[in-house]
Amino acid sequence: MVDFVTGLRCRECQRAFPAEALHVCDYCFGPLEVAYDYERIASTVSRERIEAGPRSIWRYRDLLPVDDETPVDLGAGFTPLVRADRLAAELGLGELWIKDDTANPTGSFKDRVVSVALTKARQLGFKVAACASTGNLANSVAAHAARAGMDSVVLIPHDLEAAKVTMTTVYGGTVIAVEGTYDDVNRLCAELTSERPSWAFVNVNVRTYYAEGSKTLAFEIAEQLGWQAPDHVVVPIGSGSQLTKVAKGFAELGKVGLLPEEPAVRVSGAQAEGCSPVATAFLEGTDAIRPVKPKTIAKSLAIGNPADGWYALEVMRRTGGSCAAVTDAEVVEAIGLLARTEGIFAETAGGVTIATLAKLAASGAIRPDERVVALVTGHGLKTVEALSGSAGAVPTATIAPTLAAFDAAFDADGDHHHTEEPVR
Numbered sequence: 001m002v003d004f005v006t007g008l009r010c011r012e013c014q015r016a017f018p019a020e021a022l023h024v025c026d027y028c029f030g031p032l033e034v035a036y037d038y039e040r041i042a043s044t045v046s047r048e049r050i051e052a053g054p055r056s057i058w059r060y061r062d063l064l065p066v067d068d069e070t071p072v073d074l075g076a077g078f079t080p081l082v083r084a085d086r087l088a089a090e091l092g093l094g095e096l097w098i099k100d101d102t103a104n105p106t107g108s109f110k111d112r113v114v115s116v117a118l119t120k121a122r123q124l125g126f127k128v129a130a131c132a133s134t135g136n137l138a139n140s141v142a143a144h145a146a147r148a149g150m151d152s153v154v155l156i157p158h159d160l161e162a163a164k165v166t167m168t169t170v171y172g173g174t175v176i177a178v179e180g181t182y183d184d185v186n187r188l189c190a191e192l193t194s195e196r197p198s199w200a201f202v203n204v205n206v207r208t209y210y211a212e213g214s215k216t217l218a219f220e221i222a223e224q225l226g227w228q229a230p231d232h233v234v235v236p237i238g239s240g241s242q243l244t245k246v247a248k249g250f251a252e253l254g255k256v257g258l259l260p261e262e263p264a265v266r267v268s269g270a271q272a273e274g275c276s277p278v279a280t281a282f283l284e285g286t287d288a289i290r291p292v293k294p295k296t297i298a299k300s301l302a303i304g305n306p307a308d309g310w311y312a313l314e315v316m317r318r319t320g321g322s323c324a325a326v327t328d329a330e331v332v333e334a335i336g337l338l339a340r341t342e343g344i345f346a347e348t349a350g351g352v353t354i355a356t357l358a359k360l361a362a363s364g365a366i367r368p369d370e371r372v373v374a375l376v377t378g379h380g381l382k383t384v385e386a387l388s389g390s391a392g393a394v395p396t397a398t399i400a401p402t403l404a405a406f407d408a409a410f411d412a413d414g415d416h417h418h419t420e421e422p423v424r
C-alpha cells in the first residue's frame with residue numbers, strides 16, 4: 001500500500017511536522033493539517049482505480065492519510081446522492097440533490113471521520129479511542145472502537161437525546177456524562193489529552209487525521225454526479241471542520257486531475273439561531289467569532305466556540321458562498337418538508353441544512369440555475385424528541401378495529417389524495 005502523505009503542516013506558519021499524533025504547531029499554536037504529494041497522487045489515481053474500489057470512503061484511500069491495508073471499517077460512506085425534484089419545486093430551485101448521510105453505519109456523517117481517525121490511531125499504536133462529543137461522534141467512536149477491538153472512553157454533555165446515549169452505551173465502552181455544555185466537555189478532554197497521552201482523542205490529538213475523512217463527501221458528490229462538481233453546496237456548521245474539508249476535497253480533485261481544473265464550488269453554511277457564532281460573524285462581515293452559550297434543539301451542532309469557525313468563514317467568503325441561521329421552529333418544519341417531499345428522515349442538523357437552504361433560496365443567495373447539493377448529515381431516529389407535539393409525530397387518527405371507524409377517520413382527513421378507483 002502506497003502512502004502519499006508527506007507529513008503535517010501548520011495552517012498558519014506552514015512549518016512542517018512528522019505524521020504523528022500532533023495537532024497544534026508548537027511555534028505559533030496554529031492547527032496542523034495533513035500534507036500530500038499531489039504530483040505522485042496524480043500519477044497514480046484515476047477514475048477507474050477509484051470505481052474498482054470498495055463501496056465506502058476507502059475507495060478514495062489514495063487521498064486519505066492512512067496506508068493500512070485493513071482500515072477500521074463499518075462501511076462508512078458511498079451514501080446515496082438523491083435527486084430532489086419535489087423539494088426543489090417547493091423551494092423554487094432547479095437541480096437539487098440531497099447527499100443522504102443518514103445511511104451511514106451509525107446514522108451520521110461522523111462515521112467518515114471516525115473510520116479514518118481510528119485507522120490512523122491504531123497504526124500509531126493507540127489502544128484506547130476517546131472523544132468529546134455532541135452525540136453523533138460518541139455513537140461512531142464507540143461503534144468503530146468495538147469493531148477495531150479497542151477500548152473507548154466517550155465524554156458527552158449530560159442532556160443529550162436518549163437515542164444518542166443508548167447508541168453509545170450499547171457498544172460497551174466507558175461513557176461519561178458531564179454536567180456542562182459541549183464546550184465544557186471539550187475543555188475537559190483537552191486537559192485529559194495531556195494527562196493520558198496513550199489515549200487517541202479523535203477530535204483532539206488525532207483531529208488532523210479525523211478531519212480528512214470529511215473530504216470524502218466532496219469526492220463522492222463529484223463521482224456520483226458523473227465526475228462533475230456541483231455549483232453550490234450547503235453544509236451544516238458545528239465546529240466548522242466538515243465545511244472546511246468539503247471545500248478542500250473539491251480542490252484536491254482538481255489538483256490530482258480527477259476533475260478538469262480546480263472547480264468553482266460555492267460553499268454555504270447552515271447554523272441554528274440558538275448557536276450561530278459563525279453565521280453571526282459572516283452576516284456582520286467580521287472575522288471575530290464571539291463564543292455563545294448554545295440553546296437549540298440542534299444539539300449535534302451546539303458548539304458555542306467552534307474550533308474551525310474562522311476557517312469556515314474564510315471558505316464561505318472565498319468561494320462566494322453564504323451563511324444563515326434558522327429558528328428551532330424552522331428546523332422542525334424543514335425536517336417534515338424533507339420527509340414529505342423526498343422520503344428522507346433527517347435529524348435536527350439536517351433540518352438546519354434544509355431550513356437554511358430554503359432561506360438562502362428565498363433570498364436569492366442560492367439560484368435556480370445552480371446545481372445544488374444539500375448535506376443531510378444525520379438520521380431522524382436520533383432526535384425524535386425534537387418532533388414531539390408536532391404534526392408529523394402523531395397518527396392521523398386512533399380508531400376501533402372496524403371498517404366503519406376506518407372510513408369515518410379516512411374521510412375526515414381532508415389531506416389525502418387517493419382515488420377510489422380499483423387498481424387493475
Ligand SMILES: *Cc1c(COP(=O)(O)O)cnc(C)c1O
Nearest residue numbers: 136238239240241242349377378
Ligand atoms: C458533528 C455534526 C455536524 C457538524 O460537523 P463539524 O465538523 O463539527 O462542523 C453536522 N451534522 C451532524 C449530524 C453532526 O453530527
Ligand SMILES: [Zn+2]
Nearest residue numbers: 010013025028
Ligand atoms: Zn505554526
